[in-house]
Amino acid sequence: MQSLVYLGPGAAALEERPDPRPSAPDDVVVRVIGTGICGTDRKILLGHFPARPGVVLGHESVGVVSSVGEAVTGLAEGDRVVVNPTLYCGHCARCRRGATNHCLNKSGTEVGVDRDGTFAEFVVLPERFVSPLPANLPFRRAVLIEPLACVLNNVRAGGVGYDDVVVVLGAGPIGMLVAAVCERLARRVVVVEADPYRLDLARSRFRRVVSPAEDVGEAPSVVVETTGNHLDEALGLVADGGRVVVMGFDDSYTSQVTPLRLTNRGISVIGAGDYPAEVFPQAVDLIGGLDLPELVTHEFPLADHEAAFGALSVLGYSAMKVVIRSDAGVPAGPDGWPGER
Template identity: 50%
Template sequence: MKALILNEQRGLTLVEHPKPEPGPADVVVRVVQTGICGTDRSVLVGKFPANPGVVMGHEAVGVVDSTGSAVTAHRPGDRVIINPTLYCGSCQTCLEGHWDFCANKAGTEVGLDLDGAFAEYIRLPERFIHAMPEEMSFDRAVVVEPLACALNNIEAGRLRAGETAVIVGGGPVGVVCALAAWHYGARVLLTEPDPYRQELCREVFAKAGADRVTVHTPDDAQLARRGDVVIDTVGNLLEQSLAYAANRGRVVIMGYNSKAEATVRPLELLQRGLRIIGAGDYNSQLFPKAIELARYLPLEELVTHRFSLEEHEQAFAALAAAPGTPYSALKVVLAPDPAGAQR
């Protein structure tokens, strides 16, 4: 099969790769399309670690190709959504229900140290394969995994109806966070410096009827001390996020950036009653909830570009993978067969 692997120079190389065969409890999925995540981009620009030689990609949807002898929930031909946040289920942390902090993560990070979905096929254990609602399109379903991430961070921030949420960053995850926070009943202020993405965000919110969501530049004075909950979807804007937080506000660090550092004044946290929260990966118990919520959110409006595996350089270029280059897309997906990806 064709697959995109991470090479030693932190780039992607299209190779012929062995097609996976299912073990007894496994499902092999023919990948229809896979979203490019901010984490994927961070790997390529050196902000997040991954193993050279791994097949990258994790935000995938597809059709069941084959199943192992012990699989009972899925059969060939089923349309499915992949949950890439794996857990062992048997360590002490998992037994306590904290699957997102599984002690046995090494070798199970899909697209980082376990072969992922920038390929024609992917193999995972049955419990990480979810049925796609019959009426849901692949374009909507491919954004379910980012929606699960958004729900995890919103719930970590204990956002309540009637509060104000400030979402820092207008990329795909920021937009999904804003839509989910709006669905929760919050007033939402999203910050984004890039004019192109600002306009894309406004278009998505208008199509969703998200009347309590507004888009702002990061230096807009209206943002100062407004957020009951502030979510940094970029991962390196903690200081800025603290300035957006209202007294007694909760600041959630969501974006992944292994090189980010920040200076925090403990006295300010004390005097203003601020809380800084790291939510980590989502608990997989949230994934079915994200699928259900996706029925009511026009997530397909985020998908602006679709490329083949062979066109991966153009795909990442649209996401400004090179520092200093402008954005020209919102959500970009890679599809082994782009012509059939929307069915």
């Protein structure tokens, strides 16, 4: 099979890898239909997030079950599925108390980071990390399930409630999902974005969208920082007694935070990390009814991976959610994605 392999900062290439087969009784082999490019994938290539050279990139994936191990009972060949790439062992002390997102045995299990991911024609995972899709949920919307799970975990960690004013820094796919979820929970949501392309798309959906030079209005009780490199700005915006949720990933960014600034103003800085196991099915249930513009704006075949990442250039965006399609030869439905089973 064709696979997009990470070679080191700034470099990835297509390689032929053996087609996976079930090697454990609970293994499920998924024929990948499409995988969204995550900000993490982009930052891996930029050298701003660590990954293992030689790993197959990608983790925001939907597909169709190709084959299953002998112990698999909940899935069958041909089922439409979404991949949950946040693996956990299930038996360490943290997993036993429900903190599967902080599993002590994470090494080698981060799909698309240090375990082979989904920018490929097939991927194999244990059954518990492959979820069936609702029959009426299109693949184009389902590819947003994994990023939505990240959002739900962070919004929950921020304790967003009906009396909150929320400012979302960044109007990429994550920022748009955060704003859509917070609209259901908070009394006011403001989105801040600098990039003209993403600013215009956010303004087509949300009532209060501003550039960084504009006033956000009432000081927010919650700031969700989705870019990974604007913590200082978030601390400058948040009201006394407020919460800053640090959601974006950028290993190259540092911030000098004076502890007294936090204690005097009563500010909480929150990092939620990966989502625990129970959040992923919540995202599966929620994504179909979430009020969003069309976030999947561009699709590229696996062979055109350079153009796919180029649409998310550091010089300026020309896309929102970019999906790399791996479904060559699979019959298409009316929207260009494969139809029902």
